[in-house]
Amino acid sequence: MLDLETFRHSTSHIMADAVKQLFPASKLAIGPAIEDGFYYDFDTEKPFFQDDLIKIEQKMAEIIKENLPFERTEYSHQKAEDVMKDEPYKIELIRELPDDKVTFYKHGDFIDMCRGPHIERTGLVKHYKLLSATGAYWRGSEKNKMLQRIYGTAFFTKEELDAFLAHREEVKKRDHRILGEDLDLFSIHQEEAGPGLIYWHPKGATIRQLIEDFWKSEHRKSGYQFIYSPHIAKINLWKTSGHWDFYKEYMFSPMDIEGQNYILKPMNCPGHILVYKTRVRSYRDLPLRWAELGTVYRYERSGVIQGLLRVRGFTQDDAHIFCRIDQLHKEIMDVIKLAIHIFRSFGFSDFKIRLSTRPAHYVGTIERWDMATDALRQAVESLNIPYETAQGEAVFYGPKADIDIRDCLGRAWQCFTVQVDFNLPERFDLYYSAKDGTRHRPIMLHRALMGSLERFFAILIEHYAGAFPSWLAPTQAIILPVTPEQIEYAKKTYSELLSKGIRAEIDSRDERLSERIKDASLSKCPYILVVGEKEEKEQTIALRQRAKKDITTISLDDFIKLIKQENNPKD
RNA sequence: GCUAGCCUAGCUCAAUGGCAGAGCAUCCCGUUCGUAACGGGAAGGUUAUGGGUUCGACUCCCAUGGCUAGCUCCA
Numbered sequence: 001m002l003d004l005e006t007f008r009h010s011t012s013h014i015m016a017d018a019v020k021q022l023f024p025a026s027k028l029a030i031g032p033a034i035e036d037g038f039y040y041d042f043d044t045e046k047p048f049f050q051d052d053l054i055k056i057e058q059k060m061a062e063i064i065k066e067n068l069p070f071e072r073t074e075y076s077h078q079k080a081e082d083v084m085k086d087e088p089y090k091i092e093l094i095r096e097l098p099d100d101k102v103t104f105y106k107h108g109d110f111i112d113m114c115r116g117p118h119i120e121r122t123g124l125v126k127h128y129k130l131l132s133a134t135g136a137y138w139r140g141s142e143k144n145k146m147l148q149r150i151y152g153t154a155f156f157t158k159e160e161l162d163a164f165l166a167h168r169e170e171v172k173k174r175d176h177r178i179l180g181e182d183l184d185l186f187s188i189h190q191e192e193a194g195p196g197l198i199y200w201h202p203k204g205a206t207i208r209q210l211i212e213d214f215w216k217s218e219h220r221k222s223g224y225q226f227i228y229s230p231h232i233a234k235i236n237l238w239k240t241s242g243h244w245d246f247y248k249e250y251m252f253s254p255m256d257i258e259g260q261n262y263i264l265k266p267m268n269c270p271g272h273i274l275v276y277k278t279r280v281r282s283y284r285d286l287p288l289r290w291a292e293l294g295t296v297y298r299y300e301r302s303g304v305i306q307g308l309l310r311v312r313g314f315t316q317d318d319a320h321i322f323c324r325i326d327q328l329h330k331e332i333m334d335v336i337k338l339a340i341h342i343f344r345s346f347g348f349s350d351f352k353i354r355l356s357t358r359p360a361h362y363v364g365t366i367e368r369w370d371m372a373t374d375a376l377r378q379a380v381e382s383l384n385i386p387y388e389t390a391q392g393e394a395v396f397y398g399p400k401a402d403i404d405i406r407d408c409l410g411r412a413w414q415c416f417t418v419q420v421d422f423n424l425p426e427r428f429d430l431y432y433s434a435k436d437g438t439r440h441r442p443i444m445l446h447r448a449l450m451g452s453l454e455r456f457f458a459i460l461i462e463h464y465a466g467a468f469p470s471w472l473a474p475t476q477a478i479i480l481p482v483t484p485e486q487i488e489y490a491k492k493t494y495s496e497l498l499s500k501g502i503r504a505e506i507d508s509r510d511e512r513l514s515e516r517i518k519d520a521s522l523s524k525c526p527y528i529l530v531v532g533e534k535e536e537k538e539q540t541i542a543l544r545q546r547a548k549k550d551i552t553t554i555s556l557d558d559f560i561k562l563i564k565q566e567n568n569p570k571d
Numbered sequence: 572g573c574u575a576g577c578c579u580a581g582c583u584c585a586a587u588g589g590c591a592g593a594g595c596a597u598c599c600c601g602u603u604c605g606u607a608a609c610g611g612g613a614a615g616g617u618u619a620u621g622g623g624u625u626c627g628a629c630u631c632c633c634a635u636g637g638c639u640a641g642c643u644c645c646a
Contacts, residue, residue, distance in 0.1 A: 047575050134641035135574030142643060146574050149641075181582080190637050191619070250645095296646090301572050302637085304644060314646065415646075451646040482605050510603080518607035532605055544606065551606065 004156070008033035010070060010119040011060075011128050011154040012040045017110035018059035019150070022052075028112065029089040029138060029147050036164070037153025041136055043089065044148050048133035053150065057130050067123030068107040072116060075102050084113060089138065127161040128154035171409060176461035177307040180204070183466050183524065185474075186308070186457075196305040196312030198454055203474035206503070207460075208453060210472050212293060214345065214569060215317055215450070222338050224289040224319060229271030231295060235261040241270040242427055250298045268294035269421075269446060272320040273428045281432040286442060287323035287331055293453070294318045308458035315453045321445040322430070328372060328443055332418060333379040336401070339416045339449045340383070343405050345569030346460060347469065350406035353380050353387035356394035363397055364422030372420040372443070373399045397423035407463040415451040415459070420444075467524040467546060470566040477504045477563070478520040479541075482513055482532030489536040493529065493556060500560050501567075517544070527563065 012031040019026055019042055031040030048056075075083060077094060080102035084090040090113050094102055105114045107122055119125070130152040138144040155161040180186045185204035188197065200208055216226070235254050238244040243251065247266060254261035265271065272290050281288070295315045304310055323331050340351065355376055358369045376399055380387045387401075394400050398420035404412040421444040424430075431439040450456035460468070470476055477497060481490040487508050497504040505525075507516045513530070520528045530542040530551075541559060543552050554562075 049576085132640065133575080136642045137573080140643065142573060146642075148574085151641085195637070298646085301644080303572060303642085306639095310645065316646065417646085448646070453646095455646055480606085483603055485603090512602090512604055512609060514604085514607060515609080516606095521607055528606080530606060534605085542606080549606095 005033040006117055007119055007125070007156065008038040008154045009114075010122075011125050011152065012038040013070075013105065013107065013110065013112055013114070013118070014060050014063050014122055014125060015056060015130070015150065015152055016040045016042075016112065017063055017108065018056045020110060022055055022059055027089055028087050030093075031112075037131065037151060039136075039149050039151045041138070041147040041149045043138075043145065047135070047148050048150060050133075053130040053133060056150070057128075060125075060128070063108065064122050064125050066108065067121050069121050070118040071106045072118075073104050073106065075104060076100055077102060080104070080113065083111065125154060127156070127158050128152060129161065129165070167409065171411075171462075174409070174462040174465045175307075176309075176458040179461050179466040180308070182522075185461070188307075194312070195302065196300060196310070198308060198311060198313070204457070206474040207468065207472055208457065211450075211453065211456070215293075215342070218338065218342060219291050219319070222289075222334065224291045227272065227275055227290050227292050229265075229268060229275075229292060229294060231297070232262045232264055233270065235263050237270050237274075238263050240427060241267075241273075241424060243267065243270070250300070252297055252299050264297040265294075266296050266298045268292055268296065268316065268318045269320060269424060269444075270428075273424060273430065273444075276322055276430060277428065281322070281442070283324060283432055283434050283440070286432060287321050287327050289319060289321045289331075291317070291319035308454040311452075311454055314455065316448050317450045317453065317456075318446070318448050321447070322425075322432075322442040323445065324432070324440070325368075325371065325443060328420070328445075329375040329378060331445060332375050332401075332420075333382065335418050335445065335447050336379055336383055336385075336403075336416075339403060339418075339447075340385070342449050343403075343416075347463065348405040348407070351385055352404045352406075352412065353385050354390050354393075354402045354404070355380060355387055356390045356400050356402070357392060358399065359392045359394055359396060361396050362394075363426070368422055369399060372422075376401050376418075376420070395419070397421050405459075407459060409462075413459050415456060416447075416449050417451070418445060418447040421446055467526075470526045470563060471569055473503070473524075473526050475503050475505050475523065475525050477502060477527040477529055477559075478523070478525045479504060479506045479529045479531060480513060480516050480520065481506070481508050482530060484508070485533065486531050486536055490531050493531060493541065496556060497560070500564070502560065502563055521546075526566075527559075529559070 009032065012033065016028060016031055019040070023044055025045055027043040029041035029043060032038065077097070077100055080094050081091055083104065084094060094113060102113060103115055104111055105116055105118050130150055132151045134149055135146045136149040137146050153161070153164060155164060183203065184201050185207070186201055187199045188195065189199065235244065238251070243266065251266050252264045254263055272292070275290065276288070293315050295313065297313045300310060300312055305312065321331050321335070343351065357373055362369065380401060400417060400419035402414050403416035404414050406412050425441050425444050430442055430444070432442050434440050479490045479493050481487050490506050490508060494504050494506050507520065509516065517528060524546065526546045528544040530544065532542070535541055535553070540553050540555050543554055543559060
């Protein structure tokens with residue numbers, strides 16, 4: 001049985017063959033299979049254009065039609081370099097191979113150094129498509145030359161390829177940047193105000209408030225307290241925390257205020273630590289769980305900014321937990337439980353945890369690292385969520401666990417993180433008084449559940465395709481009087497809904513009913529309430545639910561009951 | 572930041588060196604309407620910004636800003 005990776009890898013060879021035939025001066029770099037298909041990097045005189053991709057696809061069709069066999073051969077280093085003498089990138093790779101034997105695969109006149117395996121014949125490839133051409137650095141380093149990369153994909157069946165392309169279309173349709181504008185949720189004013197800075201419109205702000213309210217109430221239930229900290233602080237604070245040394249490239253330049261340098265905060269932790277230090281903490285005070293919807297500013301290079309997903313100013317749903325070692329396990333467990341609960345409430349149910357362990361360079365003792373890592377591992381295991389361990393992937397100050405959530409299109413997003421920190425308590429000389437009066441270092445946990453509100457909002461918009469569940473919808477019900485005769489009745493209905501805490505609107509514009517239904521539907525409002533002569537007489541409403549064709553006539557009280565039922569996040 | 576492509580009305584897009592245009596949205600008028608696009612009219616532009624080439628530039632060239640897709644990075 002063929003595996004898809006082999007199949008796609010072979011397709012990338014066919015593509016490289018086509019490129020070599022059409023553009024003989026191109027030099028080959030690498031061409032692996034990737035999650036959604038494959039790519040191949042070339043060093044070419046000119047970048048590839050859209051038209052070139054079509055030509056390359058046609059040439060590939062010819063190679064496939066010839067049904068050439070893939071043949072494997074092994075050469076010594078010497079011979080390999082000889083065979084690849086016109087391919088400088090291949091030579092570089094060959095020289096790094098430890099074995100003397102180098103394997104090659106050949107079909108027709110095209111030969112490529114490659115570990116393999118490959119499919120038997122080019123004719124097996126039938127359903128493929130070239131997707132895009134972009135620049136990519138040789139070996140991923142911007143110090144190296146930029147090569148030209150062509151992405152493509154291949155599938156066993158036409159149905160799978162069509163489904164993949166349809167999925168790409170769906171992703172495009174759900175793009176939060178488009179929906180954000182269509183639904184009047186937010187805007188970005190790159191020219192006037194700067195890229196990566198978000199303006200939340202009333203509808204977007206309503207959703208944000210709903211998210212924040214829910215977040216706060218769940219935190220209160222979980223024993224958190226809230227604090228607020230300023231957006232700027234003197235540079236010394238960032239020198240003490242160490243950010244000025246290891247995080248400088250993401251920090252905005254200092255601003256001079258009365259001869260002192262101040263920095264826009266890229267993180268909330270130093271502020272929380274200052275609060276901790278305002279008095280001597282007892283072992284009985286711990287754990288302290290302090291949360292803040294803290295807005296931070298980070299310099300991101302212009303090329304990486306994207307919609308709400310990657311910005312220069314954003315609000316973290318941050319919290320810091322100061323605790324004793326013996327409390328660590330429970331605190332970690334509770335944080336992960338809270339995160340899962342919140343994600344479920346927003347309609348996510350598929351999670352994957354990644355545990356990152358001690359890297360080569362670290363602060364703190366091995367014993368503490370092992371203990372903290374075990375605490376993380378035990379918490380994850382007892383919650384029965386699949387996890388993987390990323391050996392040596394943690395940051396220098398402590399082990400961490402991250403959670404990827406999967407949206408309804410199967411895309412994974414990293415939002416949640418919980419990080420143990422042995423470093424900052426040390427740098428700021430944090431302590432608490434133990435039972436016997438001696439001083440001890442508390443352990444500090446950093447954690448964010450949604451990560452950034454901006455980014456999480458983007459994920460929600462795309463997850464729901466802008467059709468937010470009733471509890472999050474900026475407008476839950478739009479009331480449409482059939483004629484001006486019913487405006488009074490519509491207003492009465494409106495006041496009644498408002499008084500019950502339902503987010504309602506009236507559209508009594510001088511437009512045909514069908515026009516106003518169209519607009520209400522496009523706004524993705526969950527409920528449309530039509531009131532005409534008949535409804536007024538019977539004191540009812542004609543209810544049209546989002547994504548449903550049928551219309552039901554019910555009393556306003558029944559509608560209120562219905563919407564109240566939906567007014568809470570699902571868990 | 573780098574590579575490539577792109578930037579025309581609020582939005583989506585025409586105009587290939589010779590008079591800047593359409594649809595949607597907006598505003599006005601008409602229509603008073605029973606479940607997804609009513610009719611008519613008006614207004615809307617220093618063609619991203621700055622320079623250059625040319626008798627003449629939305630169009631060609633240069634710089635700057637920004638966007639898009641990647642690379643790298645990441646909440």
